[in-house]
Amino acid sequence: MPRTLTDQTVEQLGGSGSILVRQRREHEEIDRLMSRYLDAEEDLRRRERALKQVVQLVFSHAFAEETVLWPVVRATVPDGEELTARVEEEHQQINDLVADIERLPAGAPEREDKVRRVFSLIREDVRDEEDLLLPRLQEVTGTARLRTLGTTWAAVRRTAPTHPHPVVPRRPPGNALLGVPLSVYDRVRDALGMGGSASRRRR
Template sequence: MSKTIKDQTVEELGGSSSILVRQRREHREMDELIDQYLTLDDLQRRERVLKQIVQLVFSHAFAEETVLWPAVRASVPDGEELTARVEQEHQQINDLVADVERLPAGDAGREDKVRRAFALIRQDIRDEEDLLLPRLQDATDTARLRTLGTTWAAVRQTAPTHPHPVVPRRPPGNALLGVPLSVYDRVRDALGIGSIASRRGR
Protein backbone atom coordinates (compact mmCIF):
# COMPACT_ATOMS: atom_id res chain seq x y z
CA MET A 1 0.00 0.00 0.00
CA SER A 2 1.17 3.54 -0.72
CA LYS A 3 2.45 5.55 2.24
CA THR A 4 0.38 8.28 3.86
CA ILE A 5 -0.44 11.12 1.48
CA LYS A 6 0.79 13.55 4.15
CA ASP A 7 4.44 13.03 3.18
CA GLN A 8 4.20 12.58 -0.61
CA THR A 9 5.05 15.20 -3.22
CA VAL A 10 2.40 16.88 -5.36
CA GLU A 11 3.72 14.92 -8.35
CA GLU A 12 3.45 11.61 -6.51
CA LEU A 13 -0.15 12.45 -5.66
CA GLY A 14 -1.09 13.10 -9.28
CA GLY A 15 -0.55 16.84 -9.71
CA SER A 16 -2.18 19.96 -8.33
CA SER A 17 -5.68 19.09 -9.58
CA SER A 18 -5.65 15.57 -8.08
CA ILE A 19 -8.24 14.80 -5.44
CA LEU A 20 -5.40 13.72 -3.14
CA VAL A 21 -3.68 17.11 -3.33
CA ARG A 22 -6.95 18.99 -2.90
CA GLN A 23 -7.85 16.90 0.14
CA ARG A 24 -4.46 17.38 1.78
CA ARG A 25 -4.52 21.13 1.14
CA GLU A 26 -7.86 21.59 2.92
CA HIS A 27 -6.88 19.23 5.72
CA ARG A 28 -3.87 21.44 6.41
CA GLU A 29 -6.06 24.53 6.38
CA MET A 30 -8.39 22.92 8.93
CA ASP A 31 -5.46 22.00 11.14
CA GLU A 32 -4.02 25.52 11.00
CA LEU A 33 -7.39 27.11 11.82
CA ILE A 34 -7.85 24.77 14.79
CA ASP A 35 -4.40 25.75 16.09
CA GLN A 36 -5.31 29.40 15.61
CA TYR A 37 -8.57 29.00 17.54
CA LEU A 38 -6.81 27.27 20.42
CA THR A 39 -4.26 30.06 20.81
CA LEU A 40 -6.71 32.98 20.77
CA ASP A 41 -8.05 34.63 23.93
CA ASP A 42 -10.38 37.19 22.36
CA LEU A 43 -13.91 35.75 22.22
CA GLN A 44 -15.01 37.51 19.04
CA ARG A 45 -11.89 36.50 17.12
CA ARG A 46 -12.30 32.92 18.32
CA GLU A 47 -15.88 32.89 17.07
CA ARG A 48 -14.82 34.20 13.66
CA VAL A 49 -12.22 31.45 13.37
CA LEU A 50 -14.72 28.84 14.55
CA LYS A 51 -17.13 29.98 11.84
CA GLN A 52 -14.37 29.52 9.24
CA ILE A 53 -13.65 26.02 10.55
CA VAL A 54 -17.32 25.02 10.46
CA GLN A 55 -17.84 26.31 6.91
CA LEU A 56 -14.71 24.59 5.65
CA VAL A 57 -15.28 21.28 7.43
CA PHE A 58 -18.89 20.81 6.33
CA SER A 59 -18.49 21.83 2.69
CA HIS A 60 -15.41 19.59 2.52
CA ALA A 61 -17.16 16.61 4.10
CA PHE A 62 -20.25 16.96 1.90
CA ALA A 63 -18.08 16.85 -1.24
CA GLU A 64 -16.30 13.77 0.13
CA GLU A 65 -19.55 11.97 0.80
CA THR A 66 -21.06 12.92 -2.57
CA VAL A 67 -18.08 12.37 -4.88
CA LEU A 68 -15.12 10.72 -3.19
CA TRP A 69 -16.48 7.95 -1.00
CA PRO A 70 -18.64 6.43 -3.78
CA ALA A 71 -15.45 6.25 -5.89
CA VAL A 72 -13.63 4.54 -3.02
CA ARG A 73 -16.43 1.99 -2.60
CA ALA A 74 -16.37 1.28 -6.34
CA SER A 75 -12.61 0.81 -6.67
CA VAL A 76 -11.11 -0.26 -3.33
CA PRO A 77 -11.71 -3.88 -2.18
CA ASP A 78 -12.55 -2.91 1.43
CA GLY A 79 -13.89 0.50 0.48
CA GLU A 80 -17.24 -0.13 2.14
CA GLU A 81 -15.65 -0.72 5.53
CA LEU A 82 -13.23 2.20 5.21
CA THR A 83 -15.86 4.73 4.18
CA ALA A 84 -18.32 3.53 6.84
CA ARG A 85 -15.71 4.34 9.49
CA VAL A 86 -15.15 7.85 8.14
CA GLU A 87 -18.88 8.46 7.74
CA GLN A 88 -19.36 7.57 11.39
CA GLU A 89 -16.75 10.18 12.32
CA HIS A 90 -18.53 12.72 10.13
CA GLN A 91 -21.82 12.00 11.88
CA GLN A 92 -20.24 12.47 15.31
CA ILE A 93 -18.75 15.80 14.19
CA ASN A 94 -22.16 16.83 12.79
CA ASP A 95 -23.87 16.10 16.09
CA LEU A 96 -21.26 17.92 18.19
CA VAL A 97 -21.15 21.05 16.02
CA ALA A 98 -24.95 21.17 15.80
CA ASP A 99 -24.94 21.28 19.63
CA VAL A 100 -22.25 23.98 19.60
CA GLU A 101 -24.30 26.14 17.24
CA ARG A 102 -27.31 25.93 19.57
CA LEU A 103 -25.35 26.97 22.66
CA PRO A 104 -24.30 30.55 23.54
CA ALA A 105 -20.63 31.44 23.82
CA GLY A 106 -19.51 31.03 27.40
CA ASP A 107 -21.79 28.08 28.07
CA ALA A 108 -20.02 25.61 30.35
CA GLY A 109 -20.38 22.63 28.01
CA ARG A 110 -19.88 24.45 24.71
CA GLU A 111 -16.10 24.66 24.75
CA ASP A 112 -15.86 20.98 25.68
CA LYS A 113 -17.95 20.10 22.61
CA VAL A 114 -15.79 22.36 20.42
CA ARG A 115 -12.63 20.59 21.56
CA ARG A 116 -14.18 17.16 21.15
CA ALA A 117 -15.18 18.12 17.61
CA PHE A 118 -11.64 19.32 16.91
CA ALA A 119 -10.21 16.02 18.16
CA LEU A 120 -12.57 14.10 15.87
CA ILE A 121 -11.72 16.31 12.88
CA ARG A 122 -8.03 15.60 13.41
CA GLN A 123 -8.69 11.86 13.81
CA ASP A 124 -10.75 11.94 10.62
CA ILE A 125 -7.89 13.63 8.76
CA ARG A 126 -5.44 10.95 9.88
CA ASP A 127 -7.81 8.12 8.96
CA GLU A 128 -8.29 9.60 5.51
CA GLU A 129 -4.65 10.49 4.79
CA ASP A 130 -3.04 7.40 6.34
CA LEU A 131 -5.57 4.66 5.51
CA LEU A 132 -8.30 5.52 3.04
CA LEU A 133 -6.70 7.82 0.47
CA PRO A 134 -3.55 5.70 -0.01
CA ARG A 135 -5.84 2.77 -0.87
CA LEU A 136 -7.61 4.94 -3.46
CA GLN A 137 -4.21 5.99 -4.82
CA ASP A 138 -3.21 2.36 -5.31
CA ALA A 139 -6.46 1.50 -7.07
CA THR A 140 -6.80 4.57 -9.33
CA ASP A 141 -4.74 6.06 -12.15
CA THR A 142 -3.62 9.69 -12.30
CA ALA A 143 -6.23 10.75 -14.86
CA ARG A 144 -9.03 9.45 -12.65
CA LEU A 145 -7.56 11.18 -9.57
CA ARG A 146 -7.60 14.46 -11.48
CA THR A 147 -11.16 13.95 -12.71
CA LEU A 148 -12.29 13.20 -9.16
CA GLY A 149 -10.48 16.33 -7.98
CA THR A 150 -12.26 18.54 -10.48
CA THR A 151 -15.67 17.06 -9.67
CA TRP A 152 -15.05 17.24 -5.92
CA ALA A 153 -14.04 20.93 -6.19
CA ALA A 154 -17.22 21.77 -8.13
CA VAL A 155 -19.46 20.07 -5.55
CA ARG A 156 -17.48 21.66 -2.73
CA GLN A 157 -18.31 25.16 -4.05
CA THR A 158 -22.06 24.54 -3.77
CA ALA A 159 -22.12 22.36 -0.63
CA PRO A 160 -23.86 23.11 2.68
CA THR A 161 -21.64 24.95 5.16
CA HIS A 162 -23.22 23.92 8.47
CA PRO A 163 -24.09 20.65 10.22
CA HIS A 164 -27.32 18.89 9.28
CA PRO A 165 -27.26 15.72 11.42
CA VAL A 166 -30.42 14.18 9.95
CA VAL A 167 -29.20 14.34 6.34
CA PRO A 168 -28.05 10.95 4.99
CA ARG A 169 -24.30 10.50 4.64
CA ARG A 170 -24.62 8.87 1.19
CA PRO A 171 -26.04 9.65 -2.26
CA PRO A 172 -28.66 10.06 -3.46
CA GLY A 173 -30.16 11.32 -0.20
CA ASN A 174 -27.41 13.78 0.66
CA ALA A 175 -27.20 15.09 -2.91
CA LEU A 176 -30.97 15.65 -3.16
CA LEU A 177 -31.02 17.64 0.06
CA GLY A 178 -27.71 19.39 -0.58
CA VAL A 179 -28.94 22.11 -2.95
CA PRO A 180 -31.67 23.61 -0.74
CA LEU A 181 -29.51 23.25 2.36
CA SER A 182 -26.59 24.95 0.63
CA VAL A 183 -28.77 27.92 -0.34
CA TYR A 184 -30.10 28.13 3.22
CA ASP A 185 -26.64 27.91 4.76
CA ARG A 186 -25.03 30.44 2.44
CA VAL A 187 -27.79 33.00 2.98
CA ARG A 188 -27.39 32.42 6.70
CA ASP A 189 -23.63 32.94 6.42
CA ALA A 190 -24.04 36.14 4.40
CA LEU A 191 -26.47 37.58 6.94
CA GLY A 192 -24.39 36.49 9.93
CA ILE A 193 -27.27 34.43 11.33
CA GLY A 194 -26.09 32.07 14.05
CA SER A 195 -22.95 34.05 14.81
CA ILE A 196 -22.08 35.46 18.22
CA ALA A 197 -22.90 38.94 16.96
CA SER A 198 -26.37 37.97 15.75
CA ARG A 199 -27.19 36.11 18.99
CA ARG A 200 -26.19 39.15 21.02
CA GLY A 201 -28.24 41.38 18.72
CA ARG A 202 -31.34 39.29 19.21
Protein backbone atom coordinates in the same frame (compact mmCIF):
# COMPACT_ATOMS: atom_id res chain seq x y z
CA MET B 1 1.84 -0.95 2.19
CA PRO B 2 0.22 2.30 0.93
CA ARG B 3 2.05 5.48 1.89
CA THR B 4 0.37 8.21 3.89
CA LEU B 5 -0.39 11.37 1.91
CA THR B 6 1.57 13.42 4.42
CA ASP B 7 5.04 12.44 3.20
CA GLN B 8 4.36 12.46 -0.56
CA THR B 9 5.10 15.29 -2.97
CA VAL B 10 2.45 17.06 -5.03
CA GLU B 11 3.73 15.26 -8.12
CA GLN B 12 3.50 11.85 -6.43
CA LEU B 13 -0.10 12.64 -5.48
CA GLY B 14 -1.06 13.41 -9.07
CA GLY B 15 -0.42 17.14 -9.43
CA SER B 16 -2.06 20.23 -7.98
CA GLY B 17 -5.51 19.38 -9.39
CA SER B 18 -5.55 15.84 -7.98
CA ILE B 19 -8.21 14.99 -5.40
CA LEU B 20 -5.41 13.82 -3.10
CA VAL B 21 -3.65 17.20 -3.18
CA ARG B 22 -6.93 19.10 -2.81
CA GLN B 23 -7.89 16.98 0.20
CA ARG B 24 -4.53 17.41 1.90
CA ARG B 25 -4.52 21.16 1.24
CA GLU B 26 -7.94 21.62 2.84
CA HIS B 27 -7.03 19.39 5.77
CA GLU B 28 -4.06 21.70 6.39
CA GLU B 29 -6.31 24.76 6.20
CA ILE B 30 -8.77 23.23 8.68
CA ASP B 31 -5.89 22.49 11.07
CA ARG B 32 -4.61 26.06 10.72
CA LEU B 33 -8.06 27.46 11.57
CA MET B 34 -8.43 25.17 14.58
CA SER B 35 -5.04 26.33 15.85
CA ARG B 36 -6.11 29.95 15.36
CA TYR B 37 -9.16 29.30 17.54
CA LEU B 38 -7.11 27.65 20.29
CA ASP B 39 -4.42 30.36 20.20
CA ALA B 40 -6.92 33.25 20.56
CA GLU B 41 -7.86 32.28 24.11
CA GLU B 42 -8.47 35.84 25.32
CA ASP B 43 -10.09 37.18 22.15
CA LEU B 44 -13.67 35.87 21.97
CA ARG B 45 -14.47 37.66 18.72
CA ARG B 46 -11.42 36.19 16.96
CA ARG B 47 -12.17 32.73 18.34
CA GLU B 48 -15.76 32.85 17.08
CA ARG B 49 -14.64 33.97 13.65
CA ALA B 50 -12.14 31.10 13.44
CA LEU B 51 -14.72 28.57 14.65
CA LYS B 52 -17.22 29.76 12.05
CA GLN B 53 -14.59 29.27 9.33
CA VAL B 54 -13.78 25.78 10.63
CA VAL B 55 -17.45 24.78 10.57
CA GLN B 56 -18.10 26.14 7.10
CA LEU B 57 -15.04 24.45 5.63
CA VAL B 58 -15.49 21.13 7.44
CA PHE B 59 -19.09 20.66 6.37
CA SER B 60 -18.68 21.67 2.74
CA HIS B 61 -15.55 19.49 2.57
CA ALA B 62 -17.26 16.44 4.09
CA PHE B 63 -20.37 16.82 1.92
CA ALA B 64 -18.23 16.79 -1.23
CA GLU B 65 -16.39 13.71 0.04
CA GLU B 66 -19.62 11.84 0.70
CA THR B 67 -21.21 12.87 -2.59
CA VAL B 68 -18.27 12.47 -5.00
CA LEU B 69 -15.39 10.60 -3.42
CA TRP B 70 -16.67 7.85 -1.14
CA PRO B 71 -18.91 6.24 -3.81
CA VAL B 72 -15.78 5.84 -5.96
CA VAL B 73 -13.87 4.34 -3.03
CA ARG B 74 -16.65 1.83 -2.41
CA ALA B 75 -16.70 0.88 -6.09
CA THR B 76 -12.94 0.51 -6.61
CA VAL B 77 -11.18 -0.25 -3.30
CA PRO B 78 -11.54 -3.86 -2.04
CA ASP B 79 -12.39 -2.84 1.56
CA GLY B 80 -13.92 0.49 0.52
CA GLU B 81 -17.24 -0.17 2.25
CA GLU B 82 -15.59 -0.68 5.63
CA LEU B 83 -13.24 2.30 5.22
CA THR B 84 -15.96 4.75 4.18
CA ALA B 85 -18.34 3.52 6.89
CA ARG B 86 -15.68 4.34 9.49
CA VAL B 87 -15.20 7.87 8.14
CA GLU B 88 -18.94 8.44 7.77
CA GLU B 89 -19.40 7.56 11.44
CA GLU B 90 -16.78 10.17 12.35
CA HIS B 91 -18.59 12.71 10.16
CA GLN B 92 -21.88 11.95 11.94
CA GLN B 93 -20.30 12.44 15.36
CA ILE B 94 -18.85 15.77 14.21
CA ASN B 95 -22.26 16.75 12.78
CA ASP B 96 -24.03 16.04 16.08
CA LEU B 97 -21.47 17.85 18.23
CA VAL B 98 -21.42 20.96 16.02
CA ALA B 99 -25.23 21.06 16.06
CA ASP B 100 -24.98 21.17 19.88
CA ILE B 101 -22.26 23.84 19.74
CA GLU B 102 -24.38 26.10 17.55
CA ARG B 103 -27.19 25.96 20.13
CA LEU B 104 -24.96 27.04 23.03
CA PRO B 105 -23.82 30.61 23.84
CA ALA B 106 -20.25 31.61 23.08
CA GLY B 107 -17.96 31.26 26.08
CA ALA B 108 -20.08 28.62 27.86
CA PRO B 109 -17.84 25.94 29.48
CA GLU B 110 -19.98 23.14 28.03
CA ARG B 111 -19.59 24.62 24.57
CA GLU B 112 -15.82 24.87 24.90
CA ASP B 113 -15.63 21.21 25.88
CA LYS B 114 -17.64 20.22 22.80
CA VAL B 115 -15.44 22.38 20.54
CA ARG B 116 -12.33 20.58 21.77
CA ARG B 117 -14.00 17.21 21.27
CA VAL B 118 -14.94 18.20 17.73
CA PHE B 119 -11.39 19.31 16.98
CA SER B 120 -10.08 15.97 18.25
CA LEU B 121 -12.57 14.09 16.05
CA ILE B 122 -11.64 16.18 13.02
CA ARG B 123 -7.96 15.37 13.51
CA GLU B 124 -8.79 11.68 13.89
CA ASP B 125 -10.86 11.84 10.70
CA VAL B 126 -8.01 13.50 8.78
CA ARG B 127 -5.58 10.77 9.86
CA ASP B 128 -8.01 8.03 8.82
CA GLU B 129 -8.41 9.63 5.42
CA GLU B 130 -4.76 10.51 4.74
CA ASP B 131 -3.19 7.37 6.25
CA LEU B 132 -5.75 4.68 5.35
CA LEU B 133 -8.54 5.56 2.94
CA LEU B 134 -6.99 7.89 0.37
CA PRO B 135 -3.76 5.89 -0.05
CA ARG B 136 -5.89 2.86 -0.87
CA LEU B 137 -7.70 4.91 -3.52
CA GLN B 138 -4.33 6.07 -4.84
CA GLU B 139 -3.23 2.45 -5.33
CA VAL B 140 -6.07 1.67 -7.75
CA THR B 141 -6.58 5.03 -9.48
CA GLY B 142 -4.57 6.63 -12.28
CA THR B 143 -3.42 10.25 -12.33
CA ALA B 144 -5.99 11.38 -14.90
CA ARG B 145 -8.83 9.95 -12.82
CA LEU B 146 -7.48 11.57 -9.64
CA ARG B 147 -7.51 14.94 -11.40
CA THR B 148 -11.05 14.44 -12.73
CA LEU B 149 -12.22 13.52 -9.25
CA GLY B 150 -10.49 16.63 -7.92
CA THR B 151 -12.33 18.89 -10.35
CA THR B 152 -15.71 17.32 -9.60
CA TRP B 153 -15.12 17.35 -5.84
CA ALA B 154 -14.14 21.04 -5.91
CA ALA B 155 -17.27 21.98 -7.88
CA VAL B 156 -19.54 20.18 -5.42
CA ARG B 157 -17.74 21.64 -2.41
CA ARG B 158 -18.31 25.20 -3.65
CA THR B 159 -22.09 24.68 -3.52
CA ALA B 160 -22.33 22.36 -0.49
CA PRO B 161 -24.06 23.00 2.85
CA THR B 162 -21.87 24.77 5.40
CA HIS B 163 -23.59 23.75 8.67
CA PRO B 164 -24.78 20.53 10.34
CA HIS B 165 -28.11 19.07 9.25
CA PRO B 166 -29.10 15.89 11.15
CA VAL B 167 -31.77 15.02 8.55
CA VAL B 168 -29.29 14.73 5.67
CA PRO B 169 -28.19 11.14 4.87
CA ARG B 170 -24.48 10.44 4.61
CA ARG B 171 -24.78 8.79 1.17
CA PRO B 172 -26.14 9.58 -2.30
CA PRO B 173 -28.68 10.09 -3.66
CA GLY B 174 -30.31 11.33 -0.44
CA ASN B 175 -27.55 13.71 0.56
CA ALA B 176 -27.35 15.25 -2.92
CA LEU B 177 -31.13 15.77 -3.14
CA LEU B 178 -31.35 17.48 0.23
CA GLY B 179 -28.02 19.24 -0.08
CA VAL B 180 -29.05 21.74 -2.75
CA PRO B 181 -31.83 23.57 -0.83
CA LEU B 182 -29.90 23.33 2.44
CA SER B 183 -26.82 24.82 0.80
CA VAL B 184 -28.83 27.84 -0.32
CA TYR B 185 -30.25 28.20 3.20
CA ASP B 186 -26.82 27.90 4.83
CA ARG B 187 -25.13 30.36 2.54
CA VAL B 188 -27.85 32.95 3.06
CA ARG B 189 -27.39 32.51 6.82
CA ASP B 190 -23.63 32.91 6.43
CA ALA B 191 -24.02 36.04 4.31
CA LEU B 192 -26.36 37.58 6.89
CA GLY B 193 -24.09 36.59 9.79
CA MET B 194 -26.69 34.21 11.22
CA GLY B 195 -24.52 31.07 11.40
CA GLY B 196 -22.86 30.65 14.78
CA SER B 197 -23.50 30.66 18.49
CA ALA B 198 -26.91 30.89 20.10
CA SER B 199 -26.09 34.20 21.71
CA ARG B 200 -25.19 35.80 18.38
CA ARG B 201 -28.34 34.47 16.70
CA ARG B 202 -30.49 35.95 19.47
CA ARG B 203 -28.88 39.35 18.89
